[in-house]
Amino acid sequence: MHRTRVLIVDDHALFAEALAARLGREPDLVILPVAADARRALALTATERPDVAVLDMALGAESGLDVLDLLRERHPDVRVVMLTASTDLGAMVDAIRRGAVGWLPKTESAEHVARVVRSAAREGGWIPPELLGEVLRRLRADAPEPNGDARLLAALTPREREVLQCMVDGLGRAEIAERLGLSANTVRTHTQNLLAKLETHSALEAITLAMRAGMRPDR
Structure with missing residues (x-):
């Protein structure tokens, strides 16, 4: 069985550790040490070679979008899923434009996060269905x-x-x-x-x- 290596990047320690512990119970997922900031995320990506990064939109004073840019530049094979408390549609479109393959609210269940991680690893992704049409409309309008x-x-x-x-x-x-x-x-x-x-x-x-x-x- 192929096991997907997953890096969680989130500065909310309790949330990140709880998500890591729950995802770690999935037999096909390997959960790497949690990263709380950009420096740690990039270092772990270089050494641990994750398949998928689950990236918080806001990392204290750092922007998750900036971290996304660095991950895409230095490790383009890593699939990035944004996990956020924000409902900002503009930020969602910006993240997709920059190379994220998924967008999940933090209210989603760990089971759904696991499904999206698996989809991302298979070159799929996830956008909330109720927002997909508007996201596509905005992306098309960018042309x-x-x-x-x-x-x-x-x-x-x-x-x-x-x-x-x-x-x-x-x-x-x-x-x-x-x-x-x-x-x-x-x-x-x-x-x-x-x-x-x-x-x-x-x-x-x-x-x-x-x-x-x-x-x-x-x-």
């Missing part, structure tokens, strides 16, 4: 160069474009594999390749770019 999006799409192979269309249709990796008659590993490879070609960090960013360029769900 200053629609022709640039079309140019990036044109660089995809036909198979990569098929995989992207499936993503726009809302399919997960297993469903894409079934629709296209591919293995899950092949779908993973195509997904990684198309994200790189589209210069995006997450499936949500890729879907947003595709929709800005005119791709629509095939229903």
Whole structure:
């Protein structure tokens, strides 16, 4: 069984330790030592090589968005999920734009956090469903160069474009594999390749770019 390595970055010690203890009971998750600030988060990421970082939006005087930027710059393979007490939609959109793959309120259950961590590790993510439409609308509105999006799409192979269309249709990796008659590993490879070609960090960013360029769900 593959075990996902998880780094929790939160300056609220009681909350962080309680979450770490609860997630540590999941047999497929390895919970690394908790980091309370940016310096510790970056040091642990370099030595412990987490697959997923669960990052508080506010770390005392430090901004979680700044830590997100540093993690994305120095460790681009780490998938970052924001965990926050804030309901600021603008901050959520900013975090997704900067490369976060998920956004969770601190009121979510540990069981749901574990599900989102697993999804993030599989190149998925999570945005609260009731906010997803508005998040996508704001991300699409950010597009200053629609022709640039079309140019990036044109660089995809036909198979990569098929995989992207499936993503726009809302399919997960297993469903894409079934629709296209591919293995899950092949779908993973195509997904990684198309994200790189589209210069995006997450499936949500890729879907947003595709929709800005005119791709629509095939229903």
